[in-house]
Amino acid sequence: MLKNLPTTSQEIIAWTWPAIEPYYKELEARPLSDSSIDNWVADWSSVGERLDEMYSRLAVGTSVNTADKEAEARMNAYLDDIFPNVMAAEQRLKEKLLASNLQPKEFEIPLRNMGAEADLFRESNLPLLADQQKLAIEYDKIFGAQTVNWEGEEITLTRLALNFQQSDRPCREKAWRLKADRQLADRKAINDLWQKFIDVRARIAKNADKPSFREYSWVQRLRFDYSPEDCKSFEAAIEKVVIPAATRIYQKRKQDLGLGTLRPWDLVDGWFSRPAPPANLSQLKPFATIDELKSKTSAIFHHVDPVLGGYFDRTVSEGLTDLDNRKNKAPGAYCTSYTFIRKPFIFVNAVGTHEDVMTTLHESGHSFHIYETANVPYVQQLAVPMEFAEVASMGMELLASPFLTTADGGFYSESEAARARVEHLEGMILFWPFMAVVDAFQQWVYENSKAGADTAACDKKWGELWDRYIPGVDYSGLEEVKVTGWHRKLHIHEVPFYYVEYGLAQLGAVQIFGNARSDQAQAVAAYRKALSLGGKVTLPELFSAARAKFAFDVLTVKKAVDLMETVVEELEKDI
Ligand SMILES: [Zn+2]
Numbered sequence: 379m380l381k382n383l384p385t386t387s388q389e390i391i392a393w394t395w396p397a398i399e400p401y402y403k404e405l406e407a408r409p410l411s412d413s414s415i416d417n418w419v420a421d422w423s424s425v426g427e428r429l430d431e432m433y434s435r436l437a438v439g440t441s442v443n444t445a446d447k448e449a450e451a452r453m454n455a456y457l458d459d460i461f462p463n464v465m466a467a468e469q470r471l472k473e474k475l476l477a478s479n480l481q482p483k484e485f486e487i488p489l490r491n492m493g494a495e496a497d498l499f500r501e502s503n504l505p506l507l508a509d510q511q512k513l514a515i516e517y518d519k520i521f522g523a524q525t526v527n528w529e530g531e532e533i534t535l536t537r538l539a540l541n542f543q544q545s546d547r548p549c550r551e552k553a554w555r556l557k558a559d560r561q562l563a564d565r566k567a568i569n570d571l572w573q574k575f576i577d578v579r580a581r582i583a584k585n586a587d588k589p590s591f592r593e594y595s596w597v598q599r600l601r602f603d604y605s606p607e608d609c610k611s612f613e614a615a616i617e618k619v620v621i622p623a624a625t626r627i628y629q630k631r632k633q634d635l636g637l638g639t640l641r642p643w644d645l646v647d648g649w650f651s652r653p654a655p656p657a658n659l660s661q662l663k664p665f666a667t668i669d670e671l672k673s674k675t676s677a678i679f680h681h682v683d684p685v686l687g688g689y690f691d692r693t694v695s696e697g698l699t700d701l702d703n704r705k706n707k708a709p710g711a712y713c714t715s716y717t718f719i720r721k722p723f724i725f726v727n728a729v730g731t732h733e734d735v736m737t738t739l740h741e742s743g744h745s746f747h748i749y750e751t752a753n754v755p756y757v758q759q760l761a762v763p764m765e766f767a768e769v770a771s772m773g774m775e776l777l778a779s780p781f782l783t784t785a786d787g788g789f790y791s792e793s794e795a796a797r798a799r800v801e802h803l804e805g806m807i808l809f810w811p812f813m814a815v816v817d818a819f820q821q822w823v824y825e826n827s828k829a830g831a832d833t834a835a836c837d838k839k840w841g842e843l844w845d846r847y848i849p850g851v852d853y854s855g856l857e858e859v860k861v862t863g864w865h866r867k868l869h870i871h872e873v874p875f876y877y878v879e880y881g882l883a884q885l886g887a888v889q890i891f892g893n894a895r896s897d898q899a900q901a902v903a904a905y906r907k908a909l910s911l912g913g914k915v916t917l918p919e920l921f922s923a924a925r926a927k928f929a930f931d932v933l934t935v936k937k938a939v940d941l942m943e944t945v946v947e948e949l950e951k952d953i
Pocket of ligand 1: 740768
C-alpha cells in the first residue's frame with residue numbers, strides 16, 4: 379500500500395511532481411509476481427485516479443472562470459511540470475507490466491490496449507506527431523482569423539452563422555454567400571496545409587511500419603472490433619436505407635417552406651443536414667432559470683429511471699454542475715470525471731434554449747456512466763471506447779425524450795415536445811449520410827496516397843460523394859463551395875478518421891430507444907448494466923450488454939431508420 383496519498387480535493391489539486399515521483403519510483407522498483415500483481419495494479423491505480431481527478435479539477439477551475447489567474451497558473455504548472463513526467467512514468471509502468479507477462483484480474487482489455495500502443499510507438503515519430511499538432515494549430519488560425527463585414531460591423535463567422543436560423547430567406551442567402559466567399563478566399567492556404575498534413579502522416583505511418591496512415595490510425599484509435607471494410611459496409615447501408623429517408627425529410631421541409639428547391643441556405647447550419655425550421659413555429663423557450671432547468675431535468679430522469687434520477691439529484695445537490703452562461707466562462711459543454719471520488723462534473727452554457735435542454739440530457743448521460751462505474755476497481759479499466767461512451771449520452775437523449783412534456787414535469791406542451799422530438803430524430807437521420815461522406819472521403823484519401831495529396835482530386839472526390847449521399851440539396855452555381863466542403867470539416871484535418879464513432883454510437887442509441895418502447899424497465903436495466911462494465915470488455919460486448927447490436931449491415935440500419943420514421947410519423951399528429 380502506498381502511504382500518505384492526498385485524499386481531499388484541496389490536497390489533490392495542490393499535488394506536485396516532487397511529491398508524486400516517489401510513488402512512481404516505488405512502483406517501478408517493486409518486483410512483480412503472481413501474488414503481488416493485484417496489489418501493484420491497485421497501487422498504480424490509486425495514483426492514477428488522483429492524477430485524473432487533479433487534471434479534471436484544474437480544467438474545471440479554468441473553464442468556470444477564464445479570468446481566474448490562479449487557476450490558469452495551476453493548470454500551466456500541471457501541463458509543464460506534472461503532465462510530461464507522468465506520461466513518461468506511466469509508459470514505464472505499462473512496459474513493466476507487459477514485460478512481466480502477468481495478467482491482473484479483468485485486465486485483458488487494458489493489456490490489449492497497452493500492447494497495441496507499445497507496438498505502435500516509435501521514438502522517431504515523436505517530432506512528427508508534434509509537427510502534426512503544429513499544423514492543426516495553423517488550421518485553427520486560418521479559420522479563427524476569418525471575419526466578415528455584416529451590416530457595417532466586423533464579425534466572426536460563428537456570429538454570422540446565427541443568421542442561418544432566420545426565417546427571412548434572402549437574409550439567410552446573403553449570410554451564407556458571405557461566409558462561403560470568405561472561406562473560399564483561404565482555399566489556397568488550406569490546400570497548402572493539406573499537403574503538409576498528408577506528407578507528415580505518410581512518414582508517421584512508414585516509421586510505424588504500417589502500409590498507410592489509415593492502418594496506423596486504426597491501431598492508434600484502438601479499433602480492434604471493426605475494419606475499414608466494416609465502415610464501408612456501414613456506408614453502403616446508409617446509402618441504401620438512410621438516403622431515401624433523408625430525402626423524404628428534405629421533401630417535406632421543402633413543402634413546409636413552400637420552396638421549389640432546397641438550397642444550402644435553407645439548412646439550419648448553412649452547410650449540411652438540418653433544414654431551417656418552418657417560419658410559423660416560434661422558437662421554443664423551455665426554461666427561464668437554471669433552477670427550472672435542473673428541477674425539470676430531474677423530473678424527466680426520474681421518469682426514465684428512479685436510480686438515474688437520483689444520480690442527477692446528487693450531482694446537483696453536491697455542487698457538481700455549472701450550467702448557466704455568464705461572463706468569463708469557457709464556451710461549450712462537457713462532463714468530466716473526478717475519478718478519485720468517482721463523481722462527475724457537468725458543465726453547460728445554458729441561456730434558455732432547447733439546445734440547452736438537449737445538451738444537459740446528453741452530458742448527464744455521460745455522468746451516469748461515471749456513477750455506474752463507481753465499483754470498477756482500477757482506473758485503467760475505465761477507458762470506455764468512444765463508440766460506446768457516446769451511446770451513454772445519445773442513448774439518454776432518446777430515453778428522456780418521451781418525458782419532455784409538462785405532464786411529466788418536463789419543459790413543453792404536447793405539441794412543442796412533439797416538434798422538438800421530430801427535429802431531433804430528423805437531425806439524427808440526416809447526420810448519417812454526412813458522416814458517410816466524411817468517412818468515405820478519408821478512406822479514399824489514405825487508400826490513394828497520390829490522389830489523396832492532390833487537392834484538385836480531393837475536390838473532385840468530395841463533390842462526387844456529396845452528390846451521392848446528399849442528393850436533396852441543390853448546389854447548382856455553387857460548385858466551388860460544394861467541392862471544398864472537406865476544407866471546412868475540422869476532423870478531416872485535425873483528428874483524422876475520428877467521426878464514424880458518432881454514427882456507430884447513434885446506431886446503438888436508437889436500438890436502446892427501440893428496446894425502451896417495448897419494455898422501458900428492461901431497456902434501462904440493460905443500459906445501466908452496460909455502462910457499469912466501464913472498459914473491461916470489448917466493444918461488441920458493451921453493445922450486447924446494452925441489448926444492442928454492434929453492426930454495420932443494412933438490416934440493423936434499416937430497423938433503426940424505420941423506427942425513427944415511425945416515431946416521427948406518430949409525433950407529427952401531435953404537432
Ligand atoms: Zn458526448
